[in-house]
Amino acid sequence: MNMLFNYYLDKNSIDSWVKDFSSAAQKVIMYSFKGTNGRLLTNFYNKYKKFKEVEGIPRNKWPVSSKTSQELHKQYTAPMKASRLFYEENGIFRQTAKGKVYEKFLSEELNEDERWLLSYIFLLDATFDNKDNYILSRSNEIYEILVSNTSESFVDSALSELFTNKNLGISDKDIAFYDFLYLDTFYRDPDFLKLYYNASEKDKKELQKYVSENLEEKNRNCVICKKFISPSRSSGNYTVNELIDDLKILMFSKEFKKLKYNDFEGTIKAILKLYDNYDIDNEKILGFLIDNKNIFEPILMNVFKVEDIDDSEEDTEEEKYDSQVINVDINYSGDKPEPRIDDTTIVGKQQLRAIFAMRKKIAREKSNYTCELEMLNGCRYFTSKTTKHNYIEVHHFVPREFRNNFENSIDVLANYITLCPHCHRMIHLATDRERVNIIRYIYNQRKNRLKNCGIEVEFADLLNFYNIEDES
Ligand SMILES: [Zn+2]
Ligand SMILES: [Zn+2]
Numbered sequence: 001m002n003m004l005f006n007y008y009l010d011k012n013s014i015d016s017w018v019k020d021f022s023s024a025a026q027k028v029i030m031y032s033f034k035g036t037n038g039r040l041l042t043n044f045y046n047k048y049k050k051f052k053e054v055e056g057i058p059r060n061k062w063p064v065s066s067k068t069s070q071e072l073h074k075q076y077t078a079p080m081k082a083s084r085l086f087y088e089e090n091g092i093f094r095q096t097a098k099g100k101v102y103e104k105f106l107s108e109e110l111n112e113d114e115r116w117l118l119s120y121i122f123l124l125d126a127t128f129d130n131k132d133n134y135i136l137s138r139s140n141e142i143y144e145i146l147v148s149n150t151s152e153s154f155v156d157s158a159l160s161e162l163f164t165n166k167n168l169g170i171s172d173k174d175i176a177f178y179d180f181l182y183l184d185t186f187y188r189d190p191d192f193l194k195l196y197y198n199a200s201e202k203d204k205k206e207l208q209k210y211v212s213e214n215l216e217e218k219n220r221n222c223v224i225c226k227k228f229i230s231p232s233r234s235s236g237n238y239t240v241n242e243l244i245d246d247l248k249i250l251m252f253s254k255e256f257k258k259l260k261y262n263d264f265e266g267t268i269k270a271i272l273k274l275y276d277n278y279d280i281d282n283e284k285i286l287g288f289l290i291d292n293k294n295i296f297e298p299i300l301m302n303v304f305k306v307e308d309i310d311d312s313e314e315d316t317e318e319e320k321y322d323s324q325v326i327n328v329d330i331n332y333s334g335d336k337p338e339p340r341i342d343d344t345t346i347v348g349k350q351q352l353r354a355i356f357a358m359r360k361k362i363a364r365e366k367s368n369y370t371c372e373l374e375m376l377n378g379c380r381y382f383t384s385k386t387t388k389h390n391y392i393e394v395h396h397f398v399p400r401e402f403r404n405n406f407e408n409s410i411d412v413l414a415n416y417i418t419l420c421p422h423c424h425r426m427i428h429l430a431t432d433r434e435r436v437n438i439i440r441y442i443y444n445q446r447k448n449r450l451k452n453c454g455i456e457v458e459f460a461d462l463l464n465f466y467n468i469e470d471e472s
Contacts, residue, residue: 002199002203003199003203004195004196004207005207005210007191007192007195008192011192012221012222012223018223018226020188021185021186021223022223022226029242029246030138030142030246030249030250031135031249032128032129032138040241040242041116041120041123041249042112042115042116042119042245044083044119044123045102045106045119047080048085048102048103049106050076051076051077051080051086052095052103054073054093055093055094056094058090058091058092059091060091078404078405080093082134082404084098084099084126084343084344085098085099086099087340087342088340088407089340096342096344097294097295097342097344098295098299098345099344101292101294102122105118105288111279111280113278113280114279114281114285116278117275117278117280118285118288120249121271121296121299123135124299124300124302124303125299125303127403127404130402130404131401133302133303135249136253139249139250139253139257140253140257142187142250143254145188146183146187149193150193150194151197154179155183157179158178159180159247159250159254161178161180162247163247163248165178170240171240172216172240173212173215173216174212175215175240176208176211176212176215176224177208179196181211181224181243182196184246185224210222211225215228252275256274261301261304261306264293264296264297265290267300267304268290268296268300272285294346295345297346298343298345298348299344301349335452336412336453340409341355359416362413363394363413363417363418364387364389364394364418366413367392369381369387369392369418370390370418371392371419371423372417372418372419372445373420373423373442376437377422379420380422381420390420391420392418392420393418393419393421393424394418395418395424396410396415396416396417397416397417397446397450398410398415398457398462398465399465399466406454406457407454408454409453414446414449414450414453415446415450415453415455417442417446423438426438427439432469435468436463436468439463439468
């Protein structure tokens, strides 16, 4: 009995399963930065070009759809912020320094491989799907899932098998004979993955042949075919090119993660070496990257976490921040956000780091070096060797990885919570039951201040941000 084939046929009769694995909805595709318009990594520029139309125009003057009265460009705002090609200030979007270089890149004469590589590097440090450095972290996640349900050597050979043949121009029906099609389609179905991995060659062939014939006949009763049928046929709209794009991202990211950051030039040379099998003019691409070091260096520094300008939660050493405070001419008296800093350049990064440090210092001073949860937890303090005050850590109440969910900046004092080390650990590491109490307490203290800063957040949103499933 062919268990793999039977499993596939059985599941094809379950509507919800078919829908889950064939629809063009976000969850069925591997990389969610693709959104709905142009799912290829290289097609990201379509969104960029579209969005460029409203640069510098206040949002209340944006064109709206006559049918829905919705802003036509609204769907692009999140990906454009997440990719750091644009920043928003007072409802007006402007290109960042990175955005300007991206525009230059679009006018370069490049072949397909060259365009792919540069698109990949441009988007490496983007925060899509609330994940910083999305492409690498997501690739890592997918690779882990695939390997844990099959094996490393199996996944690697599935990747290279299709990759080696990518230039042959694979037709829809031939794609059925590549293992990667099944890994890509069913990466969220561990049962399928295990069956596929353990199936004999003969059993696998039976399924592949069935899928191939269905692809040729465009049989909508077969979930893989349904996924591939073109939009005009009113179903899935996945393409072989998109499948190969997934493959390239996954394969390239796997190699990328093995690199270490040396100096800028050394690192980009190492990246180009990974790309040896592709059709690229090394001199030309190297030249473009070096000419625009101003923005590519910060991208790589973010990806390799050379310097943590994101003011991440991992760093709780107040000494590090206090010693880095340089003069920033900004009025910190209230909760008002500072003017937006373009952090896609080295200079911008330095300014931003200084501002973060300054803001944390002020948060500590304003709290009189006490923990926000004193009334709740009976905190214990010790004296910091550096500041000679209580040792206090600063927590972002609305976590920074969700910053793109908000129209206004969440980098305001109102969002900074001073905590003793015990309470800080607690808000991150305690059981949900204990964390809910703390979060509710802080929420009640802060919700009005946050609202005054234009940060409207519901308690339920916060529970989501903190990954708490059930309030009780
Ligand atoms: Zn924290
Ligand atoms: Zn405390």
